Structures are given as C-alpha cells and as structure tokens.
Amino acid sequence: MRCPYCGFAQDRVVDSRESKEADSIRRRRECEGCNKRFTTYERIDEIPYMVVKKDGRREKFDRQKVLSGLLHACEKRPVAAIKLEQIVDSTEAFVVDSPERERSTSEVGELIMAQLKEIDTVAYIRFASVYRDFKDVREFKAELEELLGGDSRKRK
Known part of the structure; x- marks a missing residue:
C-alpha cells in the first residue's frame, strides 16, 4: 500500500x-x-477468474489444477519445483490480467507450453500430448519433428 x-x-x-x-x-x-x-x-473479490474450455463451458481458474498438470508432465524430470511455481504464477497473472476476467484454455495451454519448452523438452512433449490430445502416433511424431526442427535452427 x-x-x-x-x-x-x-x-x-x-x-x-x-x-x-x-x-x-x-x-x-x-x-x-x-x-x-x-x-x-x-x-472480497467475488467474481472468479474463468477459463473457457474448448466446448464453450466456463470453469473457475484453478492454479492447483495447473500445478498438478505440470507435476505430471515433469515427473522424474530434473525440473526444480520453483520453476513450476513460476509457470503457475505467470499463468495466474495472465488470467488475472484479462479485462474480461476470463481466458480460453487454448491461450492458457499455449502459454504454459511455451514456458515448459524452454525448461524441459521431454516435459513439454508430455504436457503437449495431453493438452493437444494427440489421436495417433503421427500427430505425436509431427510435434516431435517440429520440436527437433526448431532445435536444429537454434544451433546454427
């Protein structure tokens, strides 16, 4: 204050x-x-912050749900808990900063994936496979090829 x-x-x-x-x-x-x-x-701030699901439903933003998804993606990976907390904090700030008090889950998911990609590519692929709901191995392979193609461009 x-x-x-x-x-x-x-x-x-x-x-x-x-x-x-x-x-x-x-x-x-x-x-x-x-x-x-x-x-x-x-x-008390009574109007909750919302996320708009792919099917149009609205749901309260739940930072614990975001953290849970990140923990699953980073299971047995060398990712510090503080990094996950930073991702959750920035995601919450993204939702809170929305003038409409809501964001689409696609915006939220892309933000999380962009940050996860910088920290650990295996965790990124795990998160992306659930978030993007890969239907078959071809979709998974396409995501891997895009990731590997992006890495080879960065090295040059």
Missing part, C-alpha cells in the same frame, strides 16, 4: 473495523514516512 500523500510504501494499521453492511473492512493507516493517516477498504 502506497501513501496517497507522499507515495511511501511502508505504513501501519491504526484501526480496523467491519463496515455496517459487513461486506468490507475499513482500515485506518498511518504512513511511516510522513505520518499522515488515510483510510483503505478491503472487499
């Missing part, structure tokens, strides 16, 4: 009270830079 008077980032809460309607909390704060007091209100 930045002070509205001087912009200092440190303050302390002097008083907290529930509003009359009990839908928010009123906090009196004192800036530790200029010692002026100001009021803030905290409310």
